[in-house]
Amino acid sequence: MTLWFLNGIKKGIKTEKNPDESMFKPDYPSVLEGKSSYDCPTGAISNGTWIKEKCIFCGRCDLRPTGNQNIYNIHGKMPEIFKRSFYLYPIDSGTCGACNAELKSIFSPQYDANRFNIFEAETPRHADALVIMGVYTNGMEKIIEEAYNAMPDPKIVIAMGACTLSGGIIGSGINKKFNVEIAGCPPTPYSIISAILRYRGD
Amino acid sequence: MKYYKNGIKSGRLIGKYKNYSIYSEGFISVMDEESRMYEKNPDEINFAYGPSAGGLEESIGFTLQTPGEIIKNVDVNPSYKMRDIKIINDDIYTALLKIERVNGYHAASNSVCFLLAVEDALEIENSDSNNERIIEIELERIRSNLHVIKGLCESAGFSVPEKQVSYIIERVSRIISVSFRHRFFFGANLINMVNGNIDYVLKEIGDIEKEFRLLYNDLLASKIFMDRLQENGIYKDVNSIGPAARAAGLKYDARIDSKSLLYDGYKICTYSSGDVFARFMVRSNEIFSACDIILNTGIKKHYMKKYDLNKSGEGAARIESPQGDIFYYVKIDHGRISDIIMSSPSVLNLYAFKKALPGNIFTDFFFVWESFGIWVSEMGVNFI
Ligand code: SF4
Ligand code: SF4
Numbered sequence: 001m002t003l004w005f006l007n008g009i010k011k012g013i014k015t016e017k018n019p020d021e022s023m024f025k026p027d028y029p030s031v032l033e034g035k036s037s038y039d040c041p042t043g044a045i046s047n048g049t050w051i052k053e054k055c056i057f058c059g060r061c062d063l064r065p066t067g068n069q070n071i072y073n074i075h076g077k078m079p080e081i082f083k084r085s086f087y088l089y090p091i092d093s094g095t096c097g098a099c100n101a102e103l104k105s106i107f108s109p110q111y112d113a114n115r116f117n118i119f120e121a122e123t124p125r126h127a128d129a130l131v132i133m134g135v136y137t138n139g140m141e142k143i144i145e146e147a148y149n150a151m152p153d154p155k156i157v158i159a160m161g162a163c164t165l166s167g168g169i170i171g172s173g174i175n176k177k178f179n180v181e182i183a184g185c186p187p188t189p190y191s192i193i194s195a196i197l198r199y200r201g202d
Numbered sequence: 203m204k205y206y207k208n209g210i211k212s213g214r215l216i217g218k219y220k221n222y223s224i225y226s227e228g229f230i231s232v233m234d235e236e237s238r239m240y241e242k243n244p245d246e247i248n249f250a251y252g253p254s255a256g257g258l259e260e261s262i263g264f265t266l267q268t269p270g271e272i273i274k275n276v277d278v279n280p281s282y283k284m285r286d287i288k289i290i291n292d293d294i295y296t297a298l299l300k301i302e303r304v305n306g307y308h309a310a311s312n313s314v315c316f317l318l319a320v321e322d323a324l325e326i327e328n329s330d331s332n333n334e335r336i337i338e339i340e341l342e343r344i345r346s347n348l349h350v351i352k353g354l355c356e357s358a359g360f361s362v363p364e365k366q367v368s369y370i371i372e373r374v375s376r377i378i379s380v381s382f383r384h385r386f387f388f389g390a391n392l393i394n395m396v397n398g399n400i401d402y403v404l405k406e407i408g409d410i411e412k413e414f415r416l417l418y419n420d421l422l423a424s425k426i427f428m429d430r431l432q433e434n435g436i437y438k439d440v441n442s443i444g445p446a447a448r449a450a451g452l453k454y455d456a457r458i459d460s461k462s463l464l465y466d467g468y469k470i471c472t473y474s475s476g477d478v479f480a481r482f483m484v485r486s487n488e489i490f491s492a493c494d495i496i497l498n499t500g501i502k503k504h505y506m507k508k509y510d511l512n513k514s515g516e517g518a519a520r521i522e523s524p525q526g527d528i529f530y531y532v533k534i535d536h537g538r539i540s541d542i543i544m545s546s547p548s549v550l551n552l553y554a555f556k557k558a559l560p561g562n563i564f565t566d567f568f569f570v571w572e573s574f575g576i577w578v579s580e581m582g583v584n585f586i
Pocket of ligand 2: 133134163164184
C-alpha cells in the first residue's frame with residue numbers, strides 16, 4: 001500500500017478548482033439558442049420554442065449551443081439534513097450506459113464530487129436521493145418503486161437525462177415527480193454537480 | 203451483400219440475436235445454444251444479487267448457487283432493462299440516432315458498423331472515411347479498456363490506481379468531446395463521413411499513452427493486485443470473441459478477419475492463460491496498440507458528398523468493437539429500414555462469464571465480472 005500512497009502524492013492534486021470557472025464544459029449538451037423550424041426527431045422544437053427536457057442534442061437543427069450547462073429544473077429546496085452529506089443511489093431503468101458513466105464521472109479526480117459532500121450510496125437504505133436514469137421499462141418499474149420505498153425519510157428523486165424526462169429518442173419517460181430534473185443526452189458531469197449544488201442553495 | 207451470406211453457417215460463432223446465430227461469414231436463423239438447467243445440490247443455497255445494487259453500473263440480476271464460499275453456478279438475467287426500440291420504417295439518419303444509443307459507451311463502434319452495413323446495402327463507396335473511422339474506434343477502445351481496468355482496481359479496493367484510471371478516462375472523454383463534438387461520439391458519424399477533427403487527438407494521445415504506461419507498470423509491480431487476477435475466472439473456449447478470446451490464445455479479431463473495416467498490417471495481441479490477468483494484459487496492450495494505430499493511420503481529406511439514400515438493398519458489416527465482434531445486417535426499402543439484425547459482443551461475453559465464474563469464491567465475483575467488460579444496454583435491445 002505504501003507504493004500507492006506515495007504514488008498518489010507524487011501525482012499531485014488533479015481536482016479542478018471552482019466548478020463554475022474551470023470545469024470542462026463542452027458545447028453538447030448545453031443551452032441551445034436561436035430559431036429553427038427543423039422537424040426535430042424528438043419533438044423538442046414546438047412552435048419555435050425549445051424544450052430542453054426532450055432534446056437529445058443531436059445538433060441537426062439550427063439552434064446553436066451556448067456552452068451554458070445549467071440545463072436543469074429545480075423544484076423546492078434541499079432538506080437541511082442533506083447539506084453536510086448527500087448520498088446518491090443510482091438506478092438504471094433502461095439506459096444506453098452513457099448516463100451511468102457520466103454519473104460515475106462526477107467522482108473522478110477532475111470533478112471530485114466528494115469535496116462538495118456528495119457521495120455514492122451502496123444501497124437505497126443509506127441513500128438520500130434516488131437518481132433515475134433511462135427510459136421506462138416494464139422490468140424495472142417495480143424495482144424502482146422498491147428502491148424508493150426502502151429509502152429513509154426525507155428522500156428526494158433526481159431524474160437524469162432525456163430518456164427519463166421525456167423518453168428522448170428511445171421510448172417513454174418515467175412518470176414520477178422529480179425534485180431535480182437534469183436534461184442532456186447524457187448530462188455532463190458538470191451539469192450534474194451544478195444541479196445538485198443549485199438545489200442545495202450554494 | 204458483398205461479404206456476408208444469409209442462411210449460411212460459415213466461420214466462427216460471433217453472437218446471437220433473437221432467433222439468429224451469427225457467424226463471422228454468414229448467419230442462420232436457428233438457435234443452437236443448449237439451454238441446460240443447473241441442478242442444485244441440497245446443501246447449496248441460492249444467493250440473489252441485483253438487478254440494482256451498489257456494485258453494479260447497469261441493471262442485471264444474478265442468482266448464485268453456492269454451498270458457502272465457492273460459487274457452483276450462476277444464472278444471469280439481463281432482461282430487466284430490456285428496451286423496445288422502434289426502428290423499422292425509420293429513415294437511415296433517424297435510425298442512426300437510435301443505433302448510437304444502443305450502447306452509448308460504444309456509440310462509435312455501433313454507428314460505424316451500422317453505417318458500413320447501410321453503405322453495403324446501398325452500394326456506396328466508403329474508402330474516403332474508413333481511416334478516420336478506425337481512429338475513432340481505437341479512441342473508443344482506449345476508453346473502454348480503461349473502464350475495464352478501473353473496474354478491476356475497484357474490485358481490488360485499490361482506490362489510488364482506480365482514481366488514476368478515472369483521471370485518464372476523463373481526459374480521453376474530453377479529447378473525444380473536443381474532436382468529435384460529443385463525449386460519446388453522438389452525431390460524429392454520417393454516410394461515408396466522420397464529423398470530427400482529429401488534430402487534437404493526435405496532439406494529446408502520446409500523453410495518454412505515457413500516463414497509462416506509468417500506471418500499468420505500477421499495477422504490474424503490485425504483487426497483491428496480480429495475486430487477485432491470476433488463475434481467477436479462467437475461460438478458454440473456441441466460442442468466444444474479443445479480448446476474452448485473445449486472452450485464451452485465440453487469434454480472433456475482426457480487425458484482420460473482416461473485410462468491412464480492415465486494418466493494414468495489424469498484429470494481434472494474445473495471451474495464453476485465459477484468466478482475469480490475461481484479459482487485463484490483452485486490454486492493456488490493446489491500449490498501447492490503439493495509441494500506435496491512431497498516430498500512424500494517415501487520413502485522407504475529403505468533403506461531404508450528397509448520396510441518394512432513397513434506394514433499396516440489403517447489407518451487412520462486422521467490425522472489432524472494444525469487447526469483440528459486432529455485427530449489423532440491414533434491409534432497406536426505398537430509404538427506410540425494413541429489417542435489422544444486430545449481434546452485440548456482450549451476448550457471447552456473458553456466456554463466457556457464466557462458464558468462467560463457477561469454481562471461484564465469492565470475493566472473486568467482481569474481478570471475473572469486470573474482466574469481461576459486459577454492457578447490459580446492448581443485450582437488452584429489441585428492435586421493433
Ligand atoms: S438538437 Fe436535435 S433534438 Fe435538440 S432541438 Fe435540435 S434537432 Fe431537436
Ligand atoms: S438520456 Fe441519452 S445518454 Fe442517457 S440513457 Fe438516454 S440515450 Fe443514453
